[in-house]
Amino acid sequence: MPTLPIVLIVLAIAVAAYLLARSRAQRAAAREGRRLHSLPNYYGWTGALYAAGPALLLLAVWLVAQPVATRMAVWPVLEAEAAPNAQPALLMADVQRLAAGIDAAVASGRVPAAEAGDIPAEELRELMAGQGVALGSDVTPATRQAALRWRGLSAGGDLARTLAVIGLALVGAAFGVSRAKPDFRARNAVETAMRGTLIGAALLAILTTVGIVLALIFNTIEFFRLYPAAEFFFGSTWSPSFGGGSELGILPLLWGTLYISIIALLVAVPIGLFAAIYLAEYAHKNVRSWAKPMLEMLAGIPTIVYGLFALLTVGPLLVDLFGRNGALGVNWMQGGTAVMTAGLVMGIMLIPFVSSLSDDIINAVPQSLRDGSLGLGATRSETVRQVVLPAALPGIVGAVLLAASRAIGETMIVVLGAGAAARLSMNPFDAMTTVTAKIVSQLTGDADFSSPEALVAFALGMTLFVITLALNVVALWIVRRYREQYE
Amino acid sequence: MNDMRTMDNAVNHDTKITARDVHVHYGTTHAIKGVDVDIADRTVTAFIGPSGCGKSTFLRCLNRMNDTIPGALVTGEIKIDEADIYDPRVDPVQLRAKVGMVFQKPNPFPKSIYDNVAYGPKIHGMARNKADLDEIVEKALRRGAIWDEVKDRLHAPGTGLSGGQQQRLCIARAVATEPEILLMDEPCSALDPIATAQVEELIDELKQNFSVVIVTHSMQQAARVSQRTAFFHLGHLVEFGETGKIFTNPEDSRTESYISGRIG
Known part of the structure; x- marks a missing residue:
């Protein structure tokens, strides 16, 4: 049946x-x-x-x-x-x-x-x-x-x-x-069953995570059996060829990931933090009631749409400025896809992430500290700089680290905005690529699933997982330590 | 009220703060309804009254802390040393350096003890160099009657002190900017009896240099530390006079009811 x-x-x-x-x-x-x-x-x-x-x-x-x-x-x-x-x-x-x-x-x-x-x-x-x-x-x-x-x-x-x-x-x-x-005692029996259901739901989520990690680990081990780990971690060339004889060094990909993430954070952290300070400390209640949802709406835009924005708007704009015959006449940029394009757009994507978390953290700083500072004759910005921000700093650092782990894991903006060339370059106007983008391209080809060229995707995924996990753990640890301070 | 004021002037010092017909509105709430009061220099003045009577609100008018609350509107006239503090030319930020405030709950900044006290002098540029600042900090901590307890750990965090020590640190922080008036909003309500006694003793010493205005829920405390007492009820200043007289021979029946515990 x-x-x-x-x-x-x-x-x-x-x-x-x-x-x-x-x-x-x-x-x-x-x-x-x-x-x-x-x-x-x-x-x-x-x-x-x-x-x-x-x-x-x-x-x-x-x-x-x-x-x-x-x-x-x-x-x-x-x-x-x-x-x-x-x-x-x-x-x-x-x-x-x-x-x-x-x-x-x-x-x-x-x-x-x-x-x-x-x-x-x-x-x-x-x-x-x-x-x-x-x-x-x-x-x-x-x-x-x-x-x-x-x-x-x-x-x-x-x-x-x-x-x-x-x-x-x-x-x-x-x-x-x-x-x-x-x-x-039927009431107590139902209570026990209720608790069992809730525990089951929590357990299922945890087990799924474990399952994902296990799937990654087995394929990663399989990859390292076919390809030397030292060359993977320290190789500076990424040139997969499905006919064999590929060089699969992760360094160019990691460099692209870090470079784009750093640019994204350089955009998102100041803007997001200043927006949060404005909303939490200066904005009138009425302004706040519409400005905060508007800002958070940015977070609801699918990343593929950001990718299109990078490809169609930001990229050409940057070429007009920095490219051949550009407004600045510097000819630094060869095409629309570049680290800068992807970094800027990813930064915009992260603004609501940083601002929303920071806003909550700044609001959690007790009003009595602000009163104390204002009561001593400090101005608002002096109060923010010298009392509120230092008190909120651990939480803000946590928020930034969470944003960083999102930047590292981002894929669509990179695919559309940064190009596909794996290279080690300092020029932010060069096309580069990231770990995530390469995972996609290695698995969507026609490669034999048991070849190192396909299995490398799991090793890349595992590396990424370890990096973002470490960032998240550090971030959560910092945020938690901060929460205890005022409870 | 006129007769009361003539009597006040007979007590001792010059008048420091004069308030005439002060009204405070929070949105649609009429919190203070026409308060007239004269607060003397180098005297402890206590504001007493049941919860919600407006005594804290009126206190916050004296250093324009109500300006930081959206929707608060203060009308009337408040003069300190004959100068209107609500004059558009007055900078509330400067005013608050002159009129220090100590809050209900000890609120040391998450900084070292030294930096807590040095905070005000630094933002007002009162010290030319490190030695100057050290001196100001030591003097303030001595005035706060806490120097002996913290002099060996000036760079330990202020939040690590006990509640009573924290409150004395906050008083030291407030006097470090050399204010002329010290406003205290129920400074002992979060402290145990021993810490309260220490703070009360400190208030008694502070009156040699400052005009102290203290809001308190405890009538015993008002009787212990103040020379003048003002009784607030439902936004009105009901009675104002020498503390001894208010507590033993009040003129208004509402004051008498409150003192004897029938209202409030």
Whole structure:
């Protein structure tokens, strides 16, 4: 049975358990002449939770585990015939597609269910083409064998799953209903279930992060097996060639990333900080009420739009100023895409980030400090410079570091604004590229996924992850230390 | 009120602050309603009254701290040494250096003890060199009766001191700019009894050099430290006179009710 009907059946059992448990508790209370410990609905909820909770949990685990188990059971069939360097994942994908195709053929009536296992391998490809399932190559007998095995195991697994989940729901419902007695603390039981749900949500987010890191780590290790780590970290040339013999040094990319980020921060930090000071210290309440949302609207613009702005507006403008025959007559800039273009636009993107965080931090400085300074005859700007900003400094540093980690991870603006040339140059009007932009270009090509040219993307991603993680940790540590100061 | 003023003049010193028909509005709230008062030099004047009676608001008129609150409007006339402090030619920033203020909660800046005290003298350019500044800081800390406790750790953070020490540091910070008047807005309300006693003793010494105006919730404190007392109620100055007389033989029935604990 497919998943959705199973879920619906479980939910129906839960509703029934809710009603039964509630009325059972009420009747028991009336019969024994006692007060219920909790409101009747709580008894209903415990019944429903016992019915649906474990059953749905089992269903979720089963859905993840069954394909893995089936794959492991089917693999021996293929292994004997597989070429030594074949990709198990690709072969298995063919098997799964074939199995699904046979299922579809049976469902549409083109092949009688009983004969599905007797189709010779040679006819399968034609049959599949008729079903709209495209197979990469002719079906080998081993693949056919594996697909048939897959079908058999899946069918058995599906049946067992349906029975187990619905059975568990019924057992849970019975148990939940049987507990619905007046002295059962249903309210506390619901509380526990509530807490469990919340913990589960938090855990899921953490586990996902761990999963992402693990995926990166395995592929990174694979890359370093094919390409020496020292050349990756200290190589100053980036020239991937998919025919082999690439030089994959990260330094030009890191340099581009840092250069663009520094320019972005040089734009964003002063402007964002001054805007925050104005909003927090000088602006009238009415001005603040529309200026702050306006500023924060900048943060809602998708980065691809900033990228277009860089490509179409800022780049040509800079060329008009610094390029050949430009207004300044310096001929520093060869084309519109440059570190400066991307840095300026990224800086604009980061302004609301810096200003919004700094504004909150400046507002958290106690009013009594401002009063104390003003009461001594200091002007507003003296107060801001000498009392408010020093008090808010740790938080502002934290905000800047968070902005920096965003700048380092930014991709679209770089792709459109900075160009694709990996080079080590001091000239901010040269085109350069960043780690993120190269991750995109390495993975979107036609490269073989097991080649170092593609796997390098994971090593780049891992490097970036470590850098931004370190920045975030430092930033959060600083921000937290600052918060404690005034609480 | 006229008879009261003639009596005041008979007490001792010259009049330092004169207020006539002062009204304060916060938006639509009428917080101070026509206050007339004369505050003498080198005297401690206490403002007492129930919460929300306007005593702190009136105090903040005297150094124009109300200017920093959006929507606050002060009308009437307040003169210090015969000069109108609300005259357009008066710079409120300069005025506040002359009229120091100590706040309810100790509010040392997150700087060293030395820098806390040196803050005012530095922004007003009172010291020509480091030695000058050292001298000013020491003098202020001595006047704040805290020199002996902090002289060995002048460069430790001011926020690390105890509550009572912090408040005396704030008083030292306020006197460092050589003000003529010291305004204190419930300076002991966040302190324990021992620290309160120390600060009260300090206030008594300060009156030799300054005109001190103190807002307090504690009638005992007003009786202990002040020579004159003003009773505020619902934005009006109800009664103003010598502290002894206010507490023993008040003229207004509302004053008597407050003193004896029936209102407020």
